[in-house]
Amino acid sequence: MLPVTATLLRHRLRHLCHRIRFYSTAVSPPPPPHSFHLPLNHPTYLIWAANTSLGKTLVSTGIAASFLLQQPSSSAAKILYLKPIQTGYPSDSDSRFVYSKLDSLSLRRRIPLSISNSVLRSSLPAAESMRSNVEASNNGMCDLNFREEKMVTGAPELLCKTLYAWEAAISPHLAAERENATVEDSVVLRMIEKCLTEEIGSEKLDLLCLVETAGGVASPGPSGTLQCDLYRPFRLPGILVGDGRLGGISGTIAAYESLKLRGYDIAAVVFEDHGLVNEVPLTSYLRNKVPVLVLPPIPKDPSDDLIEWFLESDAVFKDLKERMISTYLARLERLNGMAKQAGEVFWWPFTQHKLVHEEAVTVIDSRCGENFSIYKASDNSSLTQQFDACASWWTQGPDPAFQAELAREMGYTAARFGHVMFPENVYEPALKCAELLLEGVGKGWASRVYFSDNGSTAIEIALKMAFRKFCVDHDFCEAIEEEKHIEVKVLALRGSYHGDTLGAMEAQAASPYTGFLQQPWYTGRGLFLDPPTIFLSNGAWNLSLPESFSEIPPEEYGRFTTRDEIFDKRRDTSILATIYSAHVSKHLQEYSGVMQSNHVGALIIEPVIHGAGGMHMVDPLFQRVLVSECRNRKIPVIFDEVFTGFWRLGVETTTELLGCTPDIACFAKLLTAGMVPLAVTLATNAVFESFSGDSKLKALLHGHSYSAHAMGCATAAKAIEWFKDPETNHNITSQRTLKEVCFFVCKVSTRDAQRRRNLHSPSRKRHLSHVWSLHFA
């Protein structure tokens, strides 16, 4: 049996286990990505539009005017207007437009204003057009540092900034290419973060930040990334400038849906009136939950300075501004209350609530790929990016691009199928998923796919399959009809873990999880053996034999110079293999010898690694011997690949590592890349046939309402293809990966308890980055 401490650590260990798949091609870890830290102590909005030329800048200007030029004027008010991407510069400059219009409006309204406009960086052609004497750096961008300003002491303030500018009046990705001046997405994000953060220390109490996008919602940024994807990590709330023209209902709704499909919240839709009452169907579509505001027609005369129009539009902009502020305040209030509220209504699994104080609760605003966006009230109200170092219990998979792709797939599948009942039916996602599983993880042995909801139910189904096969193979069916008493149990390894429902628990050795106060019905229906494990110590690979092998000096068999040796199939003919065989045989004989009615009806193992049981690497030779001894006795073999399946160990399935196949295997967790629960139990044709007969009662009578639900199957099909495709996921197939994986596994499975304790500080959240650097140091 595992030392109790190890079992206690199970939960924390699950947290710890970082996905290996990513970052595994490099021997040294990649530099940790820049973690953003975004102030949330004032409202910041993205200004989107359904198309080009719908008046984003007019809307920004109107909001700014409404905020700064109110009566009585508040000297504490400040607007930060950012235009991250500007093409057509210098003839077009949205930040200059906002600057000059606010100048005119402040004169007209006789409210003094401090205003400034600056352009931080530009392409060389844009800089030359400005007759600026600058040099381009190696990415083709120049520090422009252009600035114009009119300062009035004590007045409200408008700070306009263009972050990056190109000369050509075309899409940013084309302008960047033509002017040989690109900016990477992360650089744009960091610059925005810097500009927003600089304002935290501002004396101005009433600060509103506007970040105006370029073109339509899905127009490419300078790198070619669509802007709705580019800005996604911050997930700033948005204002959508819609289209009031003919066709504008469609364009506005489509743009709105593209933003929602990327996880954005939209506070309001606003558009120019063209007399087509587009607000009626738009309001109906939005079910009154998002306000739709209509601006008066914009004068088409190019000589019109629009000042009258702004004055005329003032009430609409005032309404818009107030909604932006109230939406912001509501969000902040909610975020501030969530930790406390969670502690009052949730009942977290594996959690002693008495030990979790409010400040220890993590408020997750969103996830983008591998990073959470965490809200911290204590940190002056901010959003911080945090790496999900344990891949959410090895469940999460997608990078940001795949997350966006899966979001589209989820929307599509919900719209196409919603719920479909499975038995005797067929629909594309379920069929596609089953085919991909049989061509992938089941290749060469499995012929049937049984769907359920999670690893635990997949295991219960696997056990039912195995026991039936065992009874058929050993002619027990008749004996049962004659009511002879027969007990079938499993052969399993101590430290293995197969789920929390009773059937799955019965296949595990006793632990604090199975105690009477946790599960009064647990009895432990198995022959549980202590497994030999492999660990890495001081750079050397070592075999650790359990006490039952005490007569064997481990140093004789248990030294490996390379990791490949551990998995080498030539070990099957070693003396150690013979010792293992004899050991297993002896235990099987002793067990059935106790009572004639006792039978081992299934072998169940977690191949290669005991995941939740402590991240121990089991000697693969021992597991191969177990499989072989059970095969010889017609005992069906179950691989529990819930933890290890789908490239977690550098291969699609551990059968590739172990060099032998099961009769039944279970998969879950990464199967759906973290989106929704789904599990499968794969089986050979022989297992399937043991349920065949003329009576329905002979069929496997186990199912759940959402068996093979379309959403799960669709995401699984997408994930299996994505992870396998070298174009979308090139990190995972090389031999090198496998080596790094083994390195990782062994490092984690080292028995240095002290070190493990250091890794698993009770407050895992504070230590994720520590764990991260340690593992790859």
Added chain:
Amino acid sequence: MLPVTATLLRHRLRHLCHRIRFYSTAVSPPPPPHSFHLPLNHPTYLIWAANTSLGKTLVSTGIAASFLLQQPSSSAAKILYLKPIQTGYPSDSDSRFVYSKLDSLSLRRRIPLSISNSVLRSSLPAAESMRSNVEASNNGMCDLNFREEKMVTGAPELLCKTLYAWEAAISPHLAAERENATVEDSVVLRMIEKCLTEEIGSEKLDLLCLVETAGGVASPGPSGTLQCDLYRPFRLPGILVGDGRLGGISGTIAAYESLKLRGYDIAAVVFEDHGLVNEVPLTSYLRNKVPVLVLPPIPKDPSDDLIEWFLESDAVFKDLKERMISTYLARLERLNGMAKQAGEVFWWPFTQHKLVHEEAVTVIDSRCGENFSIYKASDNSSLTQQFDACASWWTQGPDPAFQAELAREMGYTAARFGHVMFPENVYEPALKCAELLLEGVGKGWASRVYFSDNGSTAIEIALKMAFRKFCVDHDFCEAIEEEKHIEVKVLALRGSYHGDTLGAMEAQAASPYTGFLQQPWYTGRGLFLDPPTIFLSNGAWNLSLPESFSEIPPEEYGRFTTRDEIFDKRRDTSILATIYSAHVSKHLQEYSGVMQSNHVGALIIEPVIHGAGGMHMVDPLFQRVLVSECRNRKIPVIFDEVFTGFWRLGVETTTELLGCTPDIACFAKLLTAGMVPLAVTLATNAVFESFSGDSKLKALLHGHSYSAHAMGCATAAKAIEWFKDPETNHNITSQRTLKEVCFFVCKVSTRDAQRRRNLHSPSRKRHLSHVWSLHFA
């Protein structure tokens, strides 16, 4: 115990149980909606566009020309071009445009062609503009029956039809309103169906149908429904005419995503070249999976007859046409092979595969609200609409509008959160869902929400909660530490069903589902009582008492003139209540008298109805007595509301019907409206507190990787609000609903076995409509 036949019928019964929620305000059933039957023996495409004026009609014309005017010409070729919605008529007529251009092109290419153009119905103003002497019917539409044609015997054929026309050149919903001539969505669909079906008998072998939409993808149709929603029931594949202008990348992607968000498949994107190489980012976005085709610039001179442009574009249209045909053939091949393939790779739950032949397998192409779209190869390759009469095991809920809303919510949640690990974390969907549950089904008693994946896991968690509470209340914790042998079991009713995992099964009485060959580990850890049931016979309500009550003449207590009497709490003081109490007391005493170590540690019931166990209505008085007797003995009470929760019985929770509350309750199935698996176990604060302590080991150590997954919680939150909101779901809250529900329940629970057998023909699919009409006759 239930008769075996009833137990055997469990699976079929689940199929049978139609949702009550819908249609329940009317005493008589609504007329069954028109079921469409769509030919699929030739390709039919919807022509969509990202905006107005992008050249949908040019694309339709080009495809038609490429199909009909190929060398050598095929006399068997035929194009059916439908323009369902035309505004601006008669000055604008897309069908006339296609007609006249094909006329010119056939002359130019010297390939004879039979062509015709007709307009079927129009508004009165449009008809008057045509100087047509017609009268409008009461919806303001006229039978126009305008037709022009040029016939050439033996030539390929073009048949153009405008289905509905309005005079004003504005959005259809405005034109329909202004001209006082509306057309309902279902009428438009039926007309399209009729036009498409008429061509089935066509002698032309090579038939291609084009259905051209109006405006952009989400432009409203005449009723105001967005066109992408209006045409959704047919789910025809589409061609998207994109936008090659500045901003067109965004508009094209957004339109594409709106179509995907409604479950459409798009075979190709095509747009006019404006020199901006929009195809590069579009192809990258589409990951090469959907072809992007570029048409030469369209002459802007209004006097240009475009014939040269069509000739110049011929290669692009040929490519487009071939992709349309190959995509169609691939779809058909897949649909034709699915039933066979399903029988070879699936392992359906509850299904004896040997008894399911290929032709019995239902191929489901999609679902729209309550209807499936079923593919039938045998029926000359067609798609047929089929009502989901059993609501997919009572799991499915949304109507088409809510399905679309949920699809958006799924896309949004996947993009915003993907996977988020639950313990010690909080995120909006989980918190919102928990709050709504506590304000709704848990109102007045529950204070904590424990999330899991399905009804079965929710029950296992409930049992663990109840047993702990029982042990704490009876001071057994110390006894256990002293290793005294204690057996805790459940009190449950025969015929109740709580799930298929072992723990849930142990709480059920023995049945064929629990036999050794199904589950060798089943022992049945409970005191199982036979329940008194209520049934309706010849218009009278009757109580049926099990044999153990044989000394009581049922006619004395078991006659009810109204259904309300059955639920009347005044029955609590009746003699029957006393008899029930004595009966329960006696059994509880006898049971614990057998062995001192035997304890009933939990009561578990399905309130009001035994769902999977046969749709029997249990006497609510008996269940109330059970609850009361257990309360008196400090035995925690579990309500299994997996089947009955969320308005299935006309009330949000059966506590409203039963008039008493539990300590613990389980919900699943309709919780997520059928989208994804999710379950919750709600508990009182007292139950929660029994897990409180200084040790983590005292916490409830049960969880699944996807505990409180964001997708499930988000859809549940949306569903709870939607079902509760009288605006979105006005059918479910009236007292009348409750009466109808009871009527339904009792009708189903009648013990007329013969009749039930008739209802449950082995081939449920053929009989769904029969069942439907019978229940509400």
